[in-house]
Amino acid sequence: MKDHIWHPCTQMKDHETFPLIKADRAEGIYIYDEQGKAYMDIISSWWCNLLGHGNPRIKEAVKKQMDKMEHVMFAGFTHEPAEQLCERLVKLLPEGLCKFFFVDNGSTSVEVAMKMSFQYHHQTGKREKQRFMTLANGYHGETLGVLSMGGMDFYAQMYRPLLLDGIHVPGPDCYRCPYGCHRDTCQAECIVSAEAAFEKHGHETTAFLFEPGFQGAAGMRIYSPIYMKKLRALCDAYDVNLIADEIAAGYGRTGKLFACEHAGITPDFMCLSKGLTGGFLPMALTVTTERIYQAFYADFNEKKAFVHSTTYSGNPMACAAALEVLNILKEENVLERTEAAYLNKRLTESLGSHKNVGEIRSIGLINAMELVDDKGAKAAFDSTKRVGYQVYQEAMKRGLLLRPMGDVPYFNPPLNITRAEIDKAVDICAESIKAVLGE
Numbered sequence: 001m002k003d004h005i006w007h008p009c010t011q012m013k014d015h016e017t018f019p020l021i022k023a024d025r026a027e028g029i030y031i032y033d034e035q036g037k038a039y040m041d042i043i044s045s046w047w048c049n050l051l052g053h054g055n056p057r058i059k060e061a062v063k064k065q066m067d068k069m070e071h072v073m074f075a076g077f078t079h080e081p082a083e084q085l086c087e088r089l090v091k092l093l094p095e096g097l098c099k100f101f102f103v104d105n106g107s108t109s110v111e112v113a114m115k116m117s118f119q120y121h122h123q124t125g126k127r128e129k130q131r132f133m134t135l136a137n138g139y140h141g142e143t144l145g146v147l148s149m150g151g152m153d154f155y156a157q158m159y160r161p162l163l164l165d166g167i168h169v170p171g172p173d174c175y176r177c178p179y180g181c182h183r184d185t186c187q188a189e190c191i192v193s194a195e196a197a198f199e200k201h202g203h204e205t206t207a208f209l210f211e212p213g214f215q216g217a218a219g220m221r222i223y224s225p226i227y228m229k230k231l232r233a234l235c236d237a238y239d240v241n242l243i244a245d246e247i248a249a250g251y252g253r254t255g256k257l258f259a260c261e262h263a264g265i266t267p268d269f270m271c272l273s274k275g276l277t278g279g280f281l282p283m284a285l286t287v288t289t290e291r292i293y294q295a296f297y298a299d300f301n302e303k304k305a306f307v308h309s310t311t312y313s314g315n316p317m318a319c320a321a322a323l324e325v326l327n328i329l330k331e332e333n334v335l336e337r338t339e340a341a342y343l344n345k346r347l348t349e350s351l352g353s354h355k356n357v358g359e360i361r362s363i364g365l366i367n368a369m370e371l372v373d374d375k376g377a378k379a380a381f382d383s384t385k386r387v388g389y390q391v392y393q394e395a396m397k398r399g400l401l402l403r404p405m406g407d408v409p410y411f412n413p414p415l416n417i418t419r420a421e422i423d424k425a426v427d428i429c430a431e432s433i434k435a436v437l438g439e
Ligand SMILES: Cc1ncc(COP(=O)(O)O)c(C=O)c1O
Pocket: 105, 106, 107, 108, 110, 139, 140, 141, 142, 211, 216, 217, 245, 246, 247, 248, 249, 273
């Protein structure tokens, strides 16, 4: 099995000593290997599995759609599942977001937003707007365009010579806040860096791209909604589009259906994926406003169309899955019934006072534990020690899929995780951290 496949985000040599797990089936919160060993998937398989593996309702909806029509090209054709999905989402999204562009992965949906924003300004006479601004430590995917916007060297460093000249603004760092504030009570004092960047580059900036609510791959860095409000105001002042990348944060992950709701803002573009189909099929959406759309709407020979295509755009089975996700969220009151407070309480009791757990931060069901070498000084471990990776290995031995980002193990479980599942996962998580770092 290890001979042919090159796995994502993996140093393949690691598998000489820590073999790949051959997944055989998955149900609810569990993934089972070929020997029948169960792994609790409390990271929702890279955050997409919103309602547990093999959710029977989504499975049924996809099967039904497959029997009718598996796929059809999305230029020249439309279809009921896509139309219904948009109609349903318009009612749920922040007011004003009403035009939907379908692609098949999150990175592409952000690239689409960037291209649309650039073209929008070009077609409305603001041709000097050719650059993008973003937050340091952001993550928006790994194709070259969005990699340029990502602020994390781990992913981008190697490719710097190939990347766009993005403007990276130091963003909120609430665990090590330079202003000595706390995210729950601050006024987003750190917005001053963005203010300075807008003053200098606002005239040449097309769009500001950010992750609302928290910066996921940076280690679930949660920050104040006030920061988002202030960003929206800056974008308005400098005629810069705001692109909210809700690929990780959307679909109830932060306790609200969309993270922008925490700040009551409407971005000019919103990117959705992951939870969108409950983890069943790859699909992503770039959603925008009538104002943006109108800048592209013209006679063919004016050459204003948005000429971007992906083969699997609007796949009907993915749309059927996405529709059923919305049905389940509504009919089963999923957001109202999450065990978010319980999970945070259990983790805090088990690990809050551990000498190497610097902070347990949470938003919705997301809980991240920043492991540090020196808690008082908030000093990180030497990255070559791979502390997070060791925790991952210990947890896997015990049947828990806890895949830290650097030295930040986290929970981002299905929204319907039960108390009993939380108890079991928290106990294994605590045991695994203590196995690596001591009591
Ligand atoms: C915030 C954010 N944006 C974009 C992406 C990229 O999505 P995809 O992996 O589907 O290309 C991710 C993936 O983790 C993400 O977390």
